[in-house]
Amino acid sequence: MHGCARRVAGQREFRFFSARMSQSSDPIPDPHFQSPQTPLKPEPDPVLVSAEVTPMDMAHKRAAHLGIFLTVLIDLVGFGILIPILQPFAQRFGASDMQAAWIMGVYSLMQFIFSPILGVISDRVGRRPVIIASLVGSMIGYLIIAGAGMAQGGLAIALLFFARIVTGICGASFSTAQAYLADITAPEKRAGVMGMIGAAFGIGFVLGPVIGGLTSNTSLGPSLPFFIAAAMSAGNAFYCWKKLPETLPPERRGQGTRRPSIMSTVRHLGHTEFPSVLLANFLTITAFSVMTTTLVIWTGKKFGFLEWDNAKIFGFIGLIAVFIQGGLIRRIAKNGNERVLAMFGVMCMTASLALLPATSPWITLLMVTALMSLGNSFATPTLNALASQCGTVQTQGETMGAMSGAGSLGRFLGPFMTGLLLHLSPERYDFAFWLASALMLLALVAVLRIRRPAAKS
DSSP, X not given: OOSOHHHHHHHHHHHHHHSSTTTOSSOOOOTTOOOTTSOOOOSOOSSSOOSSOOHHHHHHHHHHHHHHHHHHHHHHHHHHHHTTTHHHHHHTTTOOHHHHHHHHHHHHXXXXXXXXXXXXXXXXXXXXXXXXXXXXXXXXXXXXXXHHTTSOHXXXXXXXXXXXXXXXXXXXXXXXXXXXXXXXXXXXXXXXHHHHHHHHHHHHHHHHHHHHHHHTTSTXXXXXXXXXXXXXHHHHHHHHHHHOOOSOOGGGOOOOOSOOOHHHHHHHTTTTTHHHHHHHHHHHHXXXXXXXXXXXXXXXXXXXXXXXXXXXXXXXXXXXXXXXXXXXXXXXXXXXXHHHHHHHHXXXXXXXXXXGGGOOTTHHHHHHHHHHHHHHHHHHHHHHHHHHTTSOGGGHHHHHHHHHHHHHHHHHHHHHHHHHHHHHSTTOHXXXXXXXXXXXXXXXXXXXXXXXXXXXX
């Protein structure tokens, strides 16, 4: 298939909606679109809106959007609970700054390894079973972390590492959720719906750290937040089992002949803009993870911040993400301007990360983190939308799995590099922030290499 799938889908959707403009002004993907390698099938998709647009069909689509949003939201709230408390929790058992950073990073190493694998599996067996199984696994991982609080010393640290491996493997299903949305969304509207994922991430950044900060120092013990996260994952799995519809029926599933890896996807989509988009996404997420890992330790050492203070910072970052990715990005991401929005976001992050070491509580710290959250909220959904436009209907799981896998590699390398920097240069936290800013400069170069999308005919 030459060029991104977006142009082909745009041509088909134009012909489809020319005949039905009077029924709806909201573009919906052509349900009979197949990649050129697959013969067209006359059967209508039971979840995607069919040629006969009915209220029940639209209700199915809305239910699917709402269902996956709630699923990602609850999962990310559970993840967000750990952000301000996991490193201090590990240090209670004698973990060094480097070990605490690596406990954060091993989660993302597992995501890097398993995101492409789960993406391809979801292309073969459907999105729903992968999502449900991953939520059950996350519940088990959170329970192991809670159990580590009852151990001591090296055993507790080992249990934390093991639990983060389990939850990292299960967290790799994030790419499946992105593919789920791409299944039921027209290419030109994907920046908006990827913003839904970003909004869920933002809400998770608001509620999760607040819950973690409030419950980590209660009479019920420091393990309480992890029991809460486990209960949320269990409830989420039950909800998906009962309510979440499948978006990829058997006749639309890929054959899965390629080995699931990021490099195989890059080779497969090398004729599109995907390699540049993937690189920009990887560098952006690496830089952001350097910041999140460093910030918790830095504010504790420099400003004497406790878990609740850091929870307020991450909550503030999340509120901005909710506002932008939950609503604003839908209004302004149109007419093929995703590249411009991504460029703006990357530049904001570059400047804010360079300025962060010069801040102090609370005004300048919040101003700089606001600029950083603004940049990340513009860059992340637009880069994911650009990536989704480079895949076909049958390979959305693989495409988004590669994006998620590269992002997970970045979330691993960020804490790994932070740990090494803090080990080699103790107390020089500014080095880590400047490293993150330099990575964003490289991301800007990658975004500049993305050609402007061709106008739809």
